[in-house]
Amino acid sequence: MEQAFDYVHELLNRQMALRAKIEESPIAGEIHLSYGQDFYQEEVRSMGLAMIRDGWATEGEQLILDYVQEHYPTQVENERNWINKMMHYPEAITDTFIDNVLAEGYRWLQGNVDMPNEHVIFYPVYELDEFGKLSLELGLNTLVNLKNPNELEQLQGLIYYRSSGK
Numbered sequence: 001m002e003q004a005f006d007y008v009h010e011l012l013n014r015q016m017a018l019r020a021k022i023e024e025s026p027i028a029g030e031i032h033l034s035y036g037q038d039f040y041q042e043e044v045r046s047m048g049l050a051m052i053r054d055g056w057a058t059e060g061e062q063l064i065l066d067y068v069q070e071h072y073p074t075q076v077e078n079e080r081n082w083i084n085k086m087m088h089y090p091e092a093i094t095d096t097f098i099d100n101v102l103a104e105g106y107r108w109l110q111g112n113v114d115m116p117n118e119h120v121i122f123y124p125v126y127e128l129d130e131f132g133k134l135s136l137e138l139g140l141n142t143l144v145n146l147k148n149p150n151e152l153e154q155l156q157g158l159i160y161y162r163s164s165g166k
Contacts, residue, residue, distance in 0.1 A: 004051065004059045011047040011063075015040055018114060018140075025138045035072040037131050039140070042112040046119040049086055090121065090158035097159060102146055108132070109144040111157065116141075120157035 018039055022028055044067040051060030068079040106124040110132045113120050135142040144151045
């Protein structure tokens, strides 16, 4: 159970650091978080999935679902579906994968959490969405420019294709 405690402790530390970054922003009072567009939810998702991958399936899933139940109670079933997809579809970051993403015309990898974080989940994107733009405004390090080889070195995490297109 010590390892599960370590995950939760790391999550709480990351959330406190995130809260500090957001509160320092001049647009902090204007931010309205919603299901799937919530920086705190993404921290919980990343940590919960890491727990699941490391053998703490029940605890990891419950961590994620507890957050959603508290903040977005009507979305619990959608979150269960998201967890199931994330256990089957993420891919490791390899040079070949990056080459393929570039060949498909993607320009960015948008992470779901502030980096560095070994549990980040990246989404290849053509153009930044509102969540990505908000991350930039808040000074969060969530974007990787695919045209900059320096940003691709030592990249940790997983990549997941979202179902939205160009």
